[in-house]
Amino acid sequence: MTDNLITFTVSRSLVRRVVVAGALLALVHQAGAQQQPxxxxxxxxxxxxxxxxxxxxxxxxxxxxxxxxxxxxLEKLQADVDDRIKTLESRTTEYQDWLKRRNDFVQRAQAGLVDIFKTMKPDAAAPQLEQMKMEIAAAIIMQLPARQSALFLSEMDPEKAGMISTIISAASDPNTSKRPQPVKAPT
Known part of the structure; x- marks a missing residue:
């Protein structure tokens, strides 16, 4: 029986030591877990x-x-804008040159046309002026001497002569806008 008692005492003390060691190990593990991320x-x-x-x-x-x-x-865009400006400037120069040549031609043609009408008799010129656009006929009559213009207008249809006179008076009126309104021909 003493053998049993010694075994039981040793076993009990061994069990206590194992339990205490396990508890200590658990505490150490928890403490380490809290300290280490x-x-x-x-x-x-x-x-x-x-x-x-x-x-x-x-x-x-x-x-x-x-x-x-x-x-x-931005430099690329600036270069593109500069190229477009150069193109526009060259086209503007071309257009101004073309416009100057056109205006010179129109002036020569108009002067030649006015010279033609200056040499015509009123009864022959009136029907031709009636067939033209009213603005062109008015421009020609404005450039003729006053006496000759009066003769041409007297030979024309009274309604068309009145429209031409209206255009001429509107052109000489300083209150008239720079953009003339089209004159409607009677139907």
Whole structure:
């Protein structure tokens, strides 16, 4: 029986030691778990810090690169605008040259036409003036001497002569707008 009692005492003391060791181990494990961060959260925090540091380090370079790209784009646009301005200036010069030649031709043609009507008799010129546009007929009559203009108008249809007279009076009126209104022919 003493053998049993010794075994039981040893066993009991062994069990107590194992329980105490297990409890101590659990406490140590809990304390260690509280002090050491979780490796996954440590990796995430570490990655975030590294990303922020990296972005902070290259922010100035990235901004400079954006500015450089924007500057290059603006320079390209400016060059395009300059090219278009040059094209417009050359076309404006061409148009002004063309307009000058046209106006010179119109003046010579008009002077020649007025000279033709100056030599015509009123009874022959009146029907031809009636067939023209009223504005052109009025321009020709305005350039003729007053006596000859009166003879031409007296030979014309009274309604058409009245419209031509209206155009001439409107052209000499300082209150008339610069853009003449079209005269409607009677139907």
């Amino acid at each position: 979780d490796p996954a959260s440590f990796a995430a925090t570490s990655s975030q810090d590294e990303i922020q540091k990296f972005c902070g380090n290259i922010a100035d370079q990235a901004r400079d690169q954006r500015y450089l790209l924007q500057k290059q784009e």
